[in-house]
Amino acid sequence: MQQATAALVEQLGLPAPAAATPRRNREGGLAHLPKHPLDPLCAQEYEQVARACKEHALALGLDPATLRFNGVNAQEPVKYEVLAFLRGEGPRPRRTALAIMELFAQNAVVEAVVDLEARPPCVTAWKQMEGVQAALTPDDVLECEAVLKRNARFRAVMAQRYGITDVDSQLAVDPWYSGFRYGSPEGRVLQCLLYRRSSPDDNHYAHPLDCIVFYDFHTDKIHDVVFHGGEQGRTIPAEDSNFHRSLVDRPWRTSLKPLDVVQPEGPSWSVEGNVVTWEGWQFHLGFSWREGMIINDLKFCDQGRMRPVMYRGALAEIIVPYGEPRPPFELKCAYDIVDYGLGLCANPLEVGCDCLGLIKYFDAVVSDSRGRPHTIRRAVCMKEEDAGMAWKHYEYRNGHTEVRRNRRLAVKFIATIANYEYAFQWLLHLDGTIGFEANLTGIVSTHALFPEEHAAGGQPQWGTLVAPGVNAHIHQHFFQVRMDMAVDDPDGGACLQVVEVEAEPMPLGPANPHGVGFDITQRVLARESEAQRMCAPERSRVWKVQNPRVLNPVTGKPVAWKLMPGSPCPPMLAHPTSSHATRGAFATKHLFVTPYHPKEFNPAGDYPLHPDPEQNRGIADWVKADRNLDGADCVLWYTLGLTHVVRCEDWPVMPVEVLSFHLKPWDFFTQNPTIDLPPIPNKRTIDxxxxxxxxxxxxxxxxxxxxxxxxxxxxxxxxxxxxxxxxxxxxxxxxxxxxxxxxxxxxxxxxxxxxxxxxxxxx
Ligand SMILES: [Cu+2]
Structure with missing residues (x-):
């Protein structure tokens, strides 16, 4: 097995595992290191990273005070090294961190690698890059708003055009990245969307200004101020539309009775460190500033044998392109992961509100923009949920019923990206089904009308009128999930195949004289050029990831897991030559398959805000190599999405919209894995x-x-x-x-x- 690992590492051109720390995985030997090599950084490690980076900057003659930490993570070791270590067959991968920093005085980005096992921890690589921009952070957003409100030119514009003289209390600023309008040499230019606020808790999205300010908060330079509403745009929509508990103008309903979720004997899960075990499932819970929650090393214990299912699963990128074609809105497109860092934007969950029942919460520690550790309390929640009927048969001849309830383990986090909220959850079911859900809520993005829309009776052309003068633009959401499948392979799925399976009607003929026949076709997606696919519900299209080295004893066929599209997923509607479609090329297909590569995590590239031609630009570039997939370590990149035509019911706050897909075992087990569920009726159910x-x-x-x-x-x-x-x-x-x-x-x-x-x- 070690030989296989070494061969794969060599094939990928990676450093040999021998370069890792030559220490064995044994009890008591590594007290200062985390239990699991994929554990996120702890607070102390964040402090070590910041200290090492600042000392290194000082040694280079840079002012450490000008460093801004945009994203800091434990550097993820190569998969094969992690698995070899976990099996007790290889050394512990060396503990290192990757810090992405902004040198705003130089308008440059630095990637620094910090060796956390060195004493003291020190920088071992320092790569300075020009021409790219790192992700915004929540600190950037708050600072941008504060600095812009101090800008004299901005204050004068607000006073003269709108009569807003107290910008601190009357104005809200939502900074978005400005896309391609400004090149990186011009700095870190944000498009600032503006709203008037009636009171501190007012929903300011009900009062959009017809103005966008293009602004670099580092230099306090306003590059442009664009008004799109004409003379009527001077009048800000006035009608309040609120959801804050102190401002809702309807009486609370009193008819709902309590509905409790109780587990009087406690939960069925167990947790050790970040490793969770529940009803056969086992996984390691990770967290990154960029992706948020990560499911690592997911396995299923099948009658005493632990069988790998998925080495790593996480949301990889989000893009939200808007459909309004007129300037300045041709720039309106949000990369909700890289724009702000999805993990950095994770909510501290509210007990008794965000999740119900007996909840296990996990805190997340991230770095703030100064490099200081910041703990997000209760960033991830985990709970057991009833999942409806598992299976049933009613023997009509004698009236005997066999029925069992299904249950699932839900692991969830919620992030706020400016106006929007997204909840993401992995759902592990007793029957082997893995679900992934994206829940969309929050407030739709609004704008003031154009003059021609005022002239047309106040109706927007590319959106929905949610209140007088308030347009909620038409837009799309795409969420791409990266799934590094393992499928019964302790080497993490080193030799897999992805098969496209479809159902198609048979032609009339001697084999189908009555025209009722239909058949299944299966096609191995053998190369990356063949593995860029769209959903086709009319053909019942699914994708099967199979391990040809392990055959099911019943069928004699490879064990497999299938990817089943759930919610109908639209194609991206922006033109292929548009900046939305070129920067967001990852979302122009519903499925990509690539062979595992330890540096391929970001399908829109590492720096999509201002991608440099020389930089990693993501999956659209990777697949140009047209690498082999037949018998490779296959990684699935699946996109689920929604075309959001806003409804009145989405206002002032949007009811949760659910998007989902499933992974299901396909000839992985020899029979229904829930056949051992006991026939015990729920004692608290009442007729x-x-x-x-x-x-x-x-x-x-x-x-x-x-x-x-x-x-x-x-x-x-x-x-x-x-x-x-x-x-x-x-x-x-x-x-x-x-x-x-x-x-x-x-x-x-x-x-x-x-x-x-x-x-x-x-x-
Ligand atoms: Cu939407």
Whole structure:
């Protein structure tokens, strides 16, 4: 196995594993290093990285105070080295970090590698690049708004055109990257979208200004100010549209009863460090400033044998191109991962709100722009959820039923990207299904109308009128997920095939004389040029990742996992020659397949804000090599998406829109892996009608409401307040009643019993 690993490393032109730390994976030997080689950096390591980078900058004659840390991560070791170490067959990969920094005084970007095992930790590589721009960070966004509001020219424009004199309280600034309009030599130019705010908690997107300011906050230079609304644009849409609890102008509804998720015996998962085990599944939870949550080394224990499924799965890139073609909106296109760093924008989750039930939370530690560690409390949540019926058969001849409930482990994080919220979750099911969901919510991006739209009665041409004078532009969302499949290979899927499977009707003929026949076609996607595919639901198209080295004993065919598109995914509608489609080429196909390469993680390139022709520009460039995929270490890049034509119901805050796809085992197991689920009915499920006496009870009426629907007040009323016995009941007011049949268990409970009507996820 070690020989195979060495050969693959050599094939990829990587440094030999011997360069790694020559220490074995044994207990007690590496106390200062994390338990798992893929663990994210801890707070102490972030401090070490910042210190090493600042010392190195000083040694180079640079002012350390001018360094801005845009993204700091543990440098991910080569897959084969990680797996060899985890098997106990190789040395621990050396612990290093990659810091991407902005030298804003030089308008340059630096990539620094810090050796965290050196004493003291030190920079071992320092690469300065001109002509690219690093990601924005949340600190950049806040600083840009603050600095722009101090700019005298900007304040004068706001006062003269709009009458806004108190920019601090009356104005909100959303900085977006400005795309191709300004080249990197001109600096870090952001397009600042502007909104008036009626009060501190006001939804300012209801009051868009007809103005975009192109601005470099490092130099405090305004490159351009563009007004698009004509004379009418001076009048800002005035109608408030709010969702903040202090500003909603409708009374709260009072009809909803509590719905609790309880697990009285605790969860079924176990967690050790960042390794999670649950009902056969096992994975390592990672986190990066760029991607957010990462699922590493996902395996399934099949009757005692741990079988690899996916080495690494994470959201890789998002692009949101807008459809308004008129300037200045031809630049409106958000790269929601690289624009701000999806991990950096992760929310601290609210207990009792973002996830319900018994939750395991994971904190995330990231670096702020000064290199200081910042902990995002409860950045990732994990919980068990009922997942509906697992399987069932009702034997109609004798009325016997066999039915089991499915369950899933949901691992989720939520990020706020300016106006939008995205929740992403991996869903591991008992039956082997892996789900991925993107949930879209937040506030749609709005703009003031153009003069011709005012003239046309206030109707926007490329969007939806969500309030008088407020246009929510038509746009698309594309989410690309990178999945490095393993499929029963302890070497991480070193020899796989991706097969496109379709169903097609048979032609009429001797083999199909009645015209009812249809068949399945399978085609190996043998090279990268063949593996750039679109969904085709009319052909039931799916993609199967199979391991030809492991055959299913029942079928005699390779074990496999199939990728099943879920939500209908549109093609990108921007013209192929447009900047949206060229910079976002990764989203112009629903599926790419590439062979594993340890430096290929960013499908839009490492620096898509201002890509340099010499830099890594992403998957569109990688696949030009047309590498072999037949028997290769295949990586799937799947894009799910949505064309968002805004509805009134999306305003003022958007109901969650769900996009999803699934990975399912295909001849991976020898039978349904949930056949061992025990036939135990859920004890807290209640037949409401039976319990309330609407059917089957002896008397109903007074007794029913006493013993079931208001069981707490009846049974929990204290000694002597009421008496409830199966079959006979007297309520607190002394009115006798007779408990119906279904109320017996309620009435037999002790006085401190839980409410009878309670939902439960427990099987
Ligand atoms: Cu949208």
């Amino acid at each position: 409401f009608d039976l319990a309330s006496g609407a059917k089957g009870g002896a008397s109903g009426g007074l007794a029913a409401s006493c013993c079931a629907a208001t069981a707490r007040s009846c049974c929990g009323g204290g000694p002597g307040a009421c008496t409830c016995q199966p079959g006979a009941c007297a309520c607190a007011k002394g009115q006798p009643g007779r408990a119906p049949e279904g109320a017996a268990s309620c009435c037999a409970k002790p006085a401190t019993a839980e409410p009878a009507l309670q939902a439960s996820s427990r099987l």
